[in-house]
Amino acid sequence: MRNTFSDTIVAPATNIAKQAICIIRISGEHAFKIVNQSLAKKIEAQPQTVLRNFFDGDVLLDQVLLLTFVAPNSFTGEDVIEINCHGGVLVAKKIMETIIRNGARIAERGEFSKRAFLNQKISLIQAQGINDLIEAKNDLALRISAKNMAGKTNAIVNILKNNVMDIISQVQTAIDYPEYEETENITPIEIGQQIKELNVKLLKALEISKRASVANNGLKTVIFGKPNVGKSSLLNALLNEDKAIVSDEMGTTRDIVEGEITLENFTLHLLDTAGIRKTENKLEQAGIDRSLSHSQSADLILYIIDHDEKYEDLIDVDKDKTIFIFNKLDLLSPDEVKQLQKTFQALRPIFISTVNNEIEDLVKAIETKFNMNKISQSDDLILTNVNEISKLEMAATKVAIAHENITAGFSIDLINVDLREAMDIFNDLLGLADINEEIIDNIFKKYCLGK
Numbered sequence: 001m002r003n004t005f006s007d008t009i010v011a012p013a014t015n016i017a018k019q020a021i022c023i024i025r026i027s028g029e030h031a032f033k034i035v036n037q038s039l040a041k042k043i044e045a046q047p048q049t050v051l052r053n054f055f056d057g058d059v060l061l062d063q064v065l066l067l068t069f070v071a072p073n074s075f076t077g078e079d080v081i082e083i084n085c086h087g088g089v090l091v092a093k094k095i096m097e098t099i100i101r102n103g104a105r106i107a108e109r110g111e112f113s114k115r116a117f118l119n120q121k122i123s124l125i126q127a128q129g130i131n132d133l134i135e136a137k138n139d140l141a142l143r144i145s146a147k148n149m150a151g152k153t154n155a156i157v158n159i160l161k162n163n164v165m166d167i168i169s170q171v172q173t174a175i176d177y178p179e180y181e182e183t184e185n186i187t188p189i190e191i192g193q194q195i196k197e198l199n200v201k202l203l204k205a206l207e208i209s210k211r212a213s214v215a216n217n218g219l220k221t222v223i224f225g226k227p228n229v230g231k232s233s234l235l236n237a238l239l240n241e242d243k244a245i246v247s248d249e250m251g252t253t254r255d256i257v258e259g260e261i262t263l264e265n266f267t268l269h270l271l272d273t274a275g276i277r278k279t280e281n282k283l284e285q286a287g288i289d290r291s292l293s294h295s296q297s298a299d300l301i302l303y304i305i306d307h308d309e310k311y312e313d314l315i316d317v318d319k320d321k322t323i324f325i326f327n328k329l330d331l332l333s334p335d336e337v338k339q340l341q342k343t344f345q346a347l348r349p350i351f352i353s354t355v356n357n358e359i360e361d362l363v364k365a366i367e368t369k370f371n372m373n374k375i376s377q378s379d380d381l382i383l384t385n386v387n388e389i390s391k392l393e394m395a396a397t398k399v400a401i402a403h404e405n406i407t408a409g410f411s412i413d414l415i416n417v418d419l420r421e422a423m424d425i426f427n428d429l430l431g432l433a434d435i436n437e438e439i440i441d442n443i444f445k446k447y448c449l450g451k
């Protein structure tokens, strides 16, 4: 079913700035009527690409290229006209003003996408995909959002939904025709098995989604270690700029210095922290406390070990999320390197020298640790939006409860309640559930004007 909106809306689809061309987009029932008011040679309501002179009354404003789309075959599902005009600020503004005077109203934030959604041209996952695509900071984010936008993710969610639906149908048959239970119907054990398989799939999707989401949004990366080991130097080397102050005085960095770098598949949000040591200085101690607390919430810790540090004196950090590093490789003899490698074998330390800008091994180690390449190319479900991930989590929980209950021998109709809730969540993700207007507005508000 197609929704009709009484207003025809207009917005620049590109920035209004001095540039080669500017695209102004109009969508709604009266799109053709409104544009024709400014054309001497009228256009028909049919798909076409034509060149026309565009007038404000008798005044010629510009020669424009018109791309027209007829409902329901357009992005919004309505009649849509794209005006490609010359990109002077004044020209584009005048054309906008004329179209508004002709009867269109300026679009609200995200209104084009909202209409596309309400006309079932795109799902929420696709809408989110469009936004993520525009905001993508790295290759991984770009690939995932393109997949979401193109509807591939929808297809995977659909399969999961059908999966639940199948199980529900089987349970329902067992409830409605209990006399067949042992013969034609599958047994609770078999149903339990199917639910378990579904749960495994959901948990995997959840795990990948969470990892991808972290990689997309930037891994919180804390550079950690004793004073003077070269933490600020590493920050500068990774950023390729002199952002943090470097000196041979211990305790140089007291406040957190931040920076962001984008590697091929993910973004690192770097924090250079105060060196960890015993100190009487209150200000320095405050910095040290901060370093410790940041390292606890970090996704990745780059722990630089001092050459003289003893293995047993290292601060206890979560080893799974830590890469151990020896800096100042240029000051170490090959024998010393061997000795350190042996002593710290369990931590598999990486050797770098920031003065010589030898940090490639570290960059490689980070990329390997968070290798998302395979993941993004697989057919697994990857959601990166927090909202969607929390829905997926809810669905997984419902399915897990259903599995627990059937294993514990609870009545089969009880299981259906949880499975149905899981199915509702999938419908919600697909944009098939009734979502209230307020929520929809809220979702599309974050879009830029006209998108």
Ligand SMILES: Nc1nc2c(ncn2[C@@H]2O[C@H](COP(=O)(O)OP(=O)(O)OP(=O)(O)O)[C@@H](O)[C@H]2O)c(=O)[nH]1
Residues within 6 Å of the ligand: 226, 227, 228, 229, 230, 231, 232, 233, 234, 245, 246, 247, 248, 249, 250, 251, 252, 253, 254, 273, 274, 275, 276, 327, 328, 329, 330, 331, 352, 353, 354, 355, 356
């Ligand atoms: N030889 C050598 N010196 C280095 C290297 N990296 C850093 N340094 C020197 O080590 C000293 C300390 O460097 P910083 O980057 O300020 O160390 P930090 O860990 O941030 O120190 P605090 O902020 O005091 O905790 C400076 O004099 C740097 O020039 C390296 O790879 N080789």
Ligand SMILES: [Mg+2]
Residues within 6 Å of the ligand: 231, 232, 233, 244, 245, 246, 252, 253, 272, 273, 275
């Ligand atoms: Mg420092």
